[in-house]
Amino acid sequence: MKPLNPKEIVAELDKYIIGQDMAKKAVAIALRNRWRRQQVPEELRDEIAPKNIIMIGPTGVGKTEIARRLAKLAQSPFLKIEASKFTEVGYVGRDVESMVRDLTELAVKQVKDEETENVQAKSYEIAEEKILDLLLPPPPRRASATPMPGVQEVETTAKPLSAAPEQSASVSTREKLRTMLKGGKLDDREVELEITQQNMPVVEIFSAAGLEEMDINLKDMFGSMLPKKTKKRKVKIPEALEIVAKEEAQKLIDMDKVMKMAIQRVEQSGIIFLDEIDKIASRDYGQGPDVSREGVQRDLLPIVEGSTVTTKYGMVKTDHILFIASGAFYVSKPADLIPELQGRFPIRVELNSLSKEDFVRILTEPQNALIKQYIELMKTEGVALIFKEDAIEKIAEIATSVNERTENIGARRLHTIMEKQFEEISFNAPEMKGQEVIVDASYVSGRLDDLIKDEDLSRYIL
Numbered sequence: 001m002k003p004l005n006p007k008e009i010v011a012e013l014d015k016y017i018i019g020q021d022m023a024k025k026a027v028a029i030a031l032r033n034r035w036r037r038q039q040v041p042e043e044l045r046d047e048i049a050p051k052n053i054i055m056i057g058p059t060g061v062g063k064t065e066i067a068r069r070l071a072k073l074a075q076s077p078f079l080k081i082e083a084s085k086f087t088e089v090g091y092v093g094r095d096v097e098s099m100v101r102d103l104t105e106l107a108v109k110q111v112k113d114e115e116t117e118n119v120q121a122k123s124y125e126i127a128e129e130k131i132l133d134l135l136l137p138p139p140p141r142r143a144s145a146t147p148m149p150g151v152q153e154v155e156t157t158a159k160p161l162s163a164a165p166e167q168s169a170s171v172s173t174r175e176k177l178r179t180m181l182k183g184g185k186l187d188d189r190e191v192e193l194e195i196t197q198q199n200m201p202v203v204e205i206f207s208a209a210g211l212e213e214m215d216i217n218l219k220d221m222f223g224s225m226l227p228k229k230t231k232k233r234k235v236k237i238p239e240a241l242e243i244v245a246k247e248e249a250q251k252l253i254d255m256d257k258v259m260k261m262a263i264q265r266v267e268q269s270g271i272i273f274l275d276e277i278d279k280i281a282s283r284d285y286g287q288g289p290d291v292s293r294e295g296v297q298r299d300l301l302p303i304v305e306g307s308t309v310t311t312k313y314g315m316v317k318t319d320h321i322l323f324i325a326s327g328a329f330y331v332s333k334p335a336d337l338i339p340e341l342q343g344r345f346p347i348r349v350e351l352n353s354l355s356k357e358d359f360v361r362i363l364t365e366p367q368n369a370l371i372k373q374y375i376e377l378m379k380t381e382g383v384a385l386i387f388k389e390d391a392i393e394k395i396a397e398i399a400t401s402v403n404e405r406t407e408n409i410g411a412r413r414l415h416t417i418m419e420k421q422f423e424e425i426s427f428n429a430p431e432m433k434g435q436e437v438i439v440d441a442s443y444v445s446g447r448l449d450d451l452i453k454d455e456d457l458s459r460y461i462l
């Protein structure tokens, strides 16, 4: 895949997120810079530190949405995680280093998938041979061999006519079978496979206790110690091919190489998106339970600035991992983060609160727009929802006014309003098969006006 340039990245994000141009631009540049750095001569490459970003904006305006869509576009290992998940080292919970471990885990999987893809043709070839072996066991020394159980249906036409044609007859049967296999003619036939399973009940207990480091080692230890259980299972041939090919691919892949490549990728182009960073900022430092939040911030410093984290695949240096943080900063302010951490996020972008015009667009434009979702949902019941323009205006207007009068929860308000408005239809749809429902401004007013007039009601229901 060709790396996307900043304009293409913004265009992709535009498909799902309305407005917030500054934020889109900033993340697009950051993403592109990952690629640019790779192209720079090696001596200089190490000197180019990533410019970490912090996105600030009220709730429900698209911060997490940007991260989610970005994850799909980034061709580098990308981890999105909530900062509120972490606790200070020494407390029960996840320590911040675990995000680097998670990212590495992701990269290993990514590289492994690619390598599997690379050996796919070969692994399928081997699998095919193995299945053929099952269908038509290699001829034993004596001609009077009984065919393998479960595959009696195979015609054993290999009756020796003259001296030693046994071999060649079975070869030609094998070729016939191969053609049938390739042509999908044997898809309904079953073969018996031995399937390896591995279960490690022990490890669960430890990970629940939050001893992550230990957890890793235990998994490695017990993984090879616990007996591998094998189970015989009858499966249809296409599935058998999949299973055997997968097993063969595992054998063909050089795991050492995969690990090396994965770590390289994490170190050189990894991205960590730290969502809800405001939840670890606290206004009054050093009081009560908040010490541990500040502790999380302090634990974050070395990781953001560059340190080495031990993972089960090896040591990972975090110097060049890009961090994008985001938070609503509703109660706390960015200035409430400890200064050292603020300094490590040099780029600040603000996301705007959404206007009525934005809501109109959010309702209709994105590929996953709410209006489209409801139309499709009702279609499954045979009910056609027909939206008129004035209805959309009206919904946007209501969302804006409820946001103004009660809490501003951004675009999430649209979800609550839409759900309330279609409550009745959602409930009755199965009995309305074949009907058409025209949704216009008066339809919307009819369902929602009473609620909106009553401030208390709208506070609780919308």
Ligand SMILES: Nc1ncnc2c1ncn2[C@@H]1O[C@H](COP(=O)(O)OP(=O)(O)OP(=O)(O)O)[C@@H](O)[C@H]1O
Pocket: 016, 017, 018, 019, 020, 057, 058, 059, 060, 061, 062, 063, 064, 065, 066, 327, 328, 362, 366, 410, 411, 412
């Ligand atoms: N600008 C936007 N364009 C399209 N959809 C949006 C936009 N902003 C928010 N949404 C929709 O609103 C919902 C909430 O958005 P999102 O999760 O990004 O909020 P957030 O900014 O992360 O808020 P919080 O600070 O509460 O986490 C999502 O379903 C998202 O699709």
Ligand SMILES: [Mg+2]
Pocket: 063, 064, 065, 275, 276
């Ligand atoms: Mg969010």
